[in-house]
Amino acid sequence: MEQLSQFFKQITNHNNREPKNLYNPIDYVLSQDGKHLRPQMVYISTQLFNGPTEAALYPAAAFELLHNFTLIHDDIMDQAPQRRGEPSVYKKWNTNIAILSGDAMATFALQTMLQTPTTADIKLELSHLISKTSIEICEGQQYDLDFENQKNVSISEYLKMIRLKTAVMIAGCLKAGAILSQTSPKNQQIAYDIGINIGIAFQLKDDLLDIYGDNTVFGKINGGDIKENKKTYPLLRAIEDATPEQKLKLSNYLSLPDSKFEEKFMLIKKLYEELEIKKKCENLILEYGNQALNLLNTLDDINPKGKEVLQDWITRLRDRDK
Amino acid sequence: MEQLSQFFKQITNHNNREPKNLYNPIDYVLSQDGKHLRPQMVYISTQLFNGPTEAALYPAAAFELLHNFTLIHDDIMDQAPQRRGEPSVYKKWNTNIAILSGDAMATFALQTMLQTPTTADIKLELSHLISKTSIEICEGQQYDLDFENQKNVSISEYLKMIRLKTAVMIAGCLKAGAILSQTSPKNQQIAYDIGINIGIAFQLKDDLLDIYGDNTVFGKINGGDIKENKKTYPLLRAIEDATPEQKLKLSNYLSLPDSKFEEKFMLIKKLYEELEIKKKCENLILEYGNQALNLLNTLDDINPKGKEVLQDWITRLRDRDK
Numbered sequence: 001m002e003q004l005s006q007f008f009k010q011i012t013n014h015n016n017r018e019p020k021n022l023y024n025p026i027d028y029v030l031s032q033d034g035k036h037l038r039p040q041m042v043y044i045s046t047q048l049f050n051g052p053t054e055a056a057l058y059p060a061a062a063f064e065l066l067h068n069f070t071l072i073h074d075d076i077m078d079q080a081p082q083r084r085g086e087p088s089v090y091k092k093w094n095t096n097i098a099i100l101s102g103d104a105m106a107t108f109a110l111q112t113m114l115q116t117p118t119t120a121d122i123k124l125e126l127s128h129l130i131s132k133t134s135i136e137i138c139e140g141q142q143y144d145l146d147f148e149n150q151k152n153v154s155i156s157e158y159l160k161m162i163r164l165k166t167a168v169m170i171a172g173c174l175k176a177g178a179i180l181s182q183t184s185p186k187n188q189q190i191a192y193d194i195g196i197n198i199g200i201a202f203q204l205k206d207d208l209l210d211i212y213g214d215n216t217v218f219g220k221i222n223g224g225d226i227k228e229n230k231k232t233y234p235l236l237r238a239i240e241d242a243t244p245e246q247k248l249k250l251s252n253y254l255s256l257p258d259s260k261f262e263e264k265f266m267l268i269k270k271l272y273e274e275l276e277i278k279k280k281c282e283n284l285i286l287e288y289g290n291q292a293l294n295l296l297n298t299l300d301d302i303n304p305k306g307k308e309v310l311q312d313w314i315t316r317l318r319d320r321d322k
Numbered sequence: 323m324e325q326l327s328q329f330f331k332q333i334t335n336h337n338n339r340e341p342k343n344l345y346n347p348i349d350y351v352l353s354q355d356g357k358h359l360r361p362q363m364v365y366i367s368t369q370l371f372n373g374p375t376e377a378a379l380y381p382a383a384a385f386e387l388l389h390n391f392t393l394i395h396d397d398i399m400d401q402a403p404q405r406r407g408e409p410s411v412y413k414k415w416n417t418n419i420a421i422l423s424g425d426a427m428a429t430f431a432l433q434t435m436l437q438t439p440t441t442a443d444i445k446l447e448l449s450h451l452i453s454k455t456s457i458e459i460c461e462g463q464q465y466d467l468d469f470e471n472q473k474n475v476s477i478s479e480y481l482k483m484i485r486l487k488t489a490v491m492i493a494g495c496l497k498a499g500a501i502l503s504q505t506s507p508k509n510q511q512i513a514y515d516i517g518i519n520i521g522i523a524f525q526l527k528d529d530l531l532d533i534y535g536d537n538t539v540f541g542k543i544n545g546g547d548i549k550e551n552k553k554t555y556p557l558l559r560a561i562e563d564a565t566p567e568q569k570l571k572l573s574n575y576l577s578l579p580d581s582k583f584e585e586k587f588m589l590i591k592k593l594y595e596e597l598e599i600k601k602k603c604e605n606l607i608l609e610y611g612n613q614a615l616n617l618l619n620t621l622d623d624i625n626p627k628g629k630e631v632l633q634d635w636i637t638r639l640r641d642r643d644k
Binding site: 018019021073076077095096100102106107111114120123126127131140143145146161260 | 436
């Protein structure tokens with residue numbers, strides 16, 4: 001991912017770009033140590049379909065820019081003071097600067113896609129893909145915000161939300177590699193669907209790690225979602241499966257104040273145990289992960305080495321503990 | 323502009339788009355009665371260069387979407403509770419919804435540009451143009467925010483800021499019509515430069531109308547910029563031209579509290595009179611307006627009817643009282 005860092009430096013340091021209050025936050029975010037999951041997905045997909053891996057740098061960078069734009073704006077909306085162990089942009093600078101540098105970054109994402117060294121038609125296809133993805137992510141984030149004030153959220157509503165907020169970007173990355181490689185429309189669609197399944201599994205795993213993650217590995221404090229009564233899969237599953245008596249208990253636990261967080265976390269975990277939430281969640285993750293692996297087997301004319309790499313990725317994402 | 327309204331309805335009402343909290347604000351903003359200056363510039367330019375006026379609907383809509391996205395986000399940053407006589411989006415809904423619906427709108431702007439019914443190469447040129455414009459507008463807005471906390475702002479810094487914040491979009495609109503019409507690169511550049519001159523004249527006129535506008539016509543309360551000590555051209559010109567004694571007076575007036583606004587406005591207007599600020603500002607507007615008209619005369623192979631329309635527009639924008 002060294003190439004990616006070089007590429008980002010070009011964007012923000014080009015001609016000593018000013019104003020600094022716009023470009024420094026972009027630089028700050030792009031030089032943080034992220035997982036670079038999305039660029040890797042673009043590369044892996046391009047390799048899988050025997051495409052031009054050098055040109056893949058552009059869609060890879062574009063999706064990483066888009067991802068980071070969403071993080072900057074989400075942190076304002078969620079009032080999240082930290083990101084990757086450092087102050088978030090709105091905390092380090094201020095809300096206005098975070099809004100604007102996010103706006104600029106979203107545009108750089110698109111501009112980068114337009115610059116992909118390929119044919120005009122493919123550039124257009126890639127640009128359509130990233131703009132569609134960007135709109136769907138806004139929809140997903142809005143649903144997520146709406147859920148905070150919505151009394152009842154069904155599991156299917158929740159899955160729709162994480163599909164939009166998280167999965168379509170992973171799907172877009174895999175499809176971008178497929179488009180760039182000029183593979184068949186059938187393969188492109190399958191690549192997209194693999195991404196949807198990976199993305200949903202990925203978010204469900206995040207939900208689970210919030211409760212059961214090894215916090216020395218995961219790098220976060222456990223129970224953050226529970227503290228905020230966030231409507232994650234485990235909570236919604238528990239609400240759906242609980243007996244009337246358990247429901248009443250759960251409702252009482254959820255209304256415990258922040259000062260009793262440790263007690264709240266412990267009580268809810270105990271209830272989750274009774275309801276086998278961990279197992280149910282793991283089974284669903286396995287289902288999505290297996291669906292991704294099955295889809296991978298339906299692709300035609302692919303690079304066997306690439307297939308192995310993606311298989312390995314899916315397995316590791318599914319089984320990760322951070 | 324009936325076509326434009328129909329077009330916008332398609333975007334927001336397409337398949338009863340949800341979530342409503344994302345699409346209702348977009349609908350709200352797009353159905354307000356704006357001046358539609360930017361779409362008109364795209365149309366006029368397409369007519370001027372004998373281009374396909376039907377296809378021009380797309381870049382016209384794209385720039386109007388981009389403009390409205392900037393207004394939604396600017397209103398958050400400037401804490402402006404009203405826009406076009408109605409509550410601004412962040413006031414009517416909330417800041418998070420305003421951030422997100424603005425984000426979505428910016429993406430729709432680009433998506434609309436990508437859909438222009440023309441060749442792939444022209445679509446790409448138009449998309450590059452709007453993304454470059456969008457980034458420059460972010461730069462301009464950041465300079466504007468920076469100026470609030472910057473003690474000394476020079477007139478050339480101010481002109482650079484309004485060039486980025488306002489003029490590049492007008493320039494982009496005129497160039498979009500030129501690109502779509504496949505006129506010569508020379509004509510495209512001149513169209514762009516005409517837009518820069520119109521845009522700067524337009525903003526200087528806004529600065530002037532804030533002080534001297536007929537408020538029954540202009541639809542705003544006079545002196546809004548003075549109330550906030552906004553560093554507009556008239557104020558910066560006054561600071562530059564004032565004698566040490568006048569400078570001291572001005573500095574005292576600027577520190578008068580809101581409760582003494584009427585006195586402050588009256589005193590500053592009197593000082594502006596001594597310094598002939600109105601005339602100086604009008605002269606500069608005339609200069610930019612004339613520069614636009616001169617450039618118009620250097621274009622080759624244009625539609626004479628279109629030329630008349632643009633001439634008329636420039637004259638009216640320069641001389642407008644609202």
